[in-house]
Amino acid sequence: MSRKLGTLVLALGILVGAMGLKTVLTAKTKGTVLMANNPAPFPTIKQKPKP
Amino acid sequence: MPGSVANFLWCLGTLFELCFVVCSLVRKSFGRYFFLNLYFILSVLASAARFVTLTSFGSDSDQYNYTYFYTDALLTLGLFVALISLYSHVFGELGFSKQIRFGAVLLLLGTAAFSYGVVQQSEGRLATKFAYELSQNLYFVGLVLTYILWGAVLKLREARTRLVQFILALGLYFSAYAASYALLNLADKYAVIQYLSQLLACLLPLSLSITMLRHAEDSRIATAPLVAVQR
Numbered sequence: 599m600s601r602k603l604g605t606l607v608l609a610l611g612i613l614v615g616a617m618g619l620k621t622v623l624t625a626k627t628k629g630t631v632l633m634a635n636n637p638a639p640f641p642t643i644k645q646k647p648k649p
Numbered sequence: 650m651p652g653s654v655a656n657f658l659w660c661l662g663t664l665f666e667l668c669f670v671v672c673s674l675v676r677k678s679f680g681r682y683f684f685l686n687l688y689f690i691l692s693v694l695a696s697a698a699r700f701v702t703l704t705s706f707g708s709d710s711d712q713y714n715y716t717y718f719y720t721d722a723l724l725t726l727g728l729f730v731a732l733i734s735l736y737s738h739v740f741g742e743l744g745f746s747k748q749i750r751f752g753a754v755l756l757l758l759g760t761a762a763f764s765y766g767v768v769q770q771s772e773g774r775l776a777t778k779f780a781y782e783l784s785q786n787l788y789f790v791g792l793v794l795t796y797i798l799w800g801a802v803l804k805l806r807e808a809r810t811r812l813v814q815f816i817l818a819l820g821l822y823f824s825a826y827a828a829s830y831a832l833l834n835l836a837d838k839y840a841v842i843q844y845l846s847q848l849l850a851c852l853l854p855l856s857l858s859i860t861m862l863r864h865a866e867d868s869r870i871a872t873a874p875l876v877a878v879q880r
Contacts, residue, residue: 601748602748602751604748605748605751605752605755606755608752609752609755609756609759610755610759612756612790612793612794612797613756613759613760613763613790615793616760616786616789616790616792616793617763617786617789619789619792619793620785620786620789623789623827623830623831635692635695635721635724635725635728635850636662636692636695636696636699636720636721636724636850637658637659637661637662637663637696637847637848637850637851638659638695638696638699638700638703638717639655639656639659639703639708639847640717641708641709641713641714641717642708642709
């Protein structure tokens with residue numbers, strides 16, 4: 599297997615693994631969001647009024 | 650406006666980020682770890698932009714929301730590039746630089762395509778949702794990449810102290826963030842958990858700054874000898 603093909607397979611594997619991990623971790627969330635940068639306070643999300 | 654604890658942690662985190670850049674300049678390692686420095690410079694600039702928007706419009710305004718999510722997407726992209734630069738440090742000497750660049754571009758394009766696929770069916774504000782989704786997905790890609798790099802450092806018996814400690818700090822940061830996210834979902838009624846992610850964002854630049862100050866570029870750590878198994 600060439601190096602290029604190996605890199606392609608590895609990149610796809612990482613992508614599938616990462617998205618799978620995300621699906622598992624965010625499956626039962628209560629609407630909280632994960633923001634992994636900077637210590638700035640999270641904005642207050644306005645709830646839309648129900649019609 | 651957020652409470653005084655949140656503001657204090659914000660200021661502290663920004664100071665630590667500036668501290669890392671200053672330490673790199675003092676130890677003459679700014680160029681060597683350019684992308685890590687760039688990430689922290691971007692983070693300081695993002696803090697400034699967020700502070701101006703927060704004080705002008707308030708934390709529940711659309712302006713602060715947009716500034717927060719767009720700068721976060723930019724920062725996650727910066728962190729991804731910084732992580733790839735650490736890959737180049739570890740694998741560069743083995744002649745894998747070209748493959749790393751190719752893999753990084755593939756991963757970024759793949760993540761962007763996946764994020765677009767998720768948000769394309771939603772109505773309105775497509776760009777904002779895309780920025781948010783891309784940021785989240787890149788975070789998880791970064792998490793997996795850091796663990797692979799951890800494994801590679803162990804396997805290759807990497808001995809450069811700074812590099813090893815940077816990778817360990819990043820791994821702990823990503824892992825602790827995922828744990829704090831799980832905690833936030835399990836016990837969101839405790840206010841202290843809400844400050845956990847802010848505290849973690851302070852600890853990353855602090856640990857990197859300490860590493861930069863304590864260890865010179867040529868310092869090495871002793872790797873554990875192989876355990877001989879008697880038959």
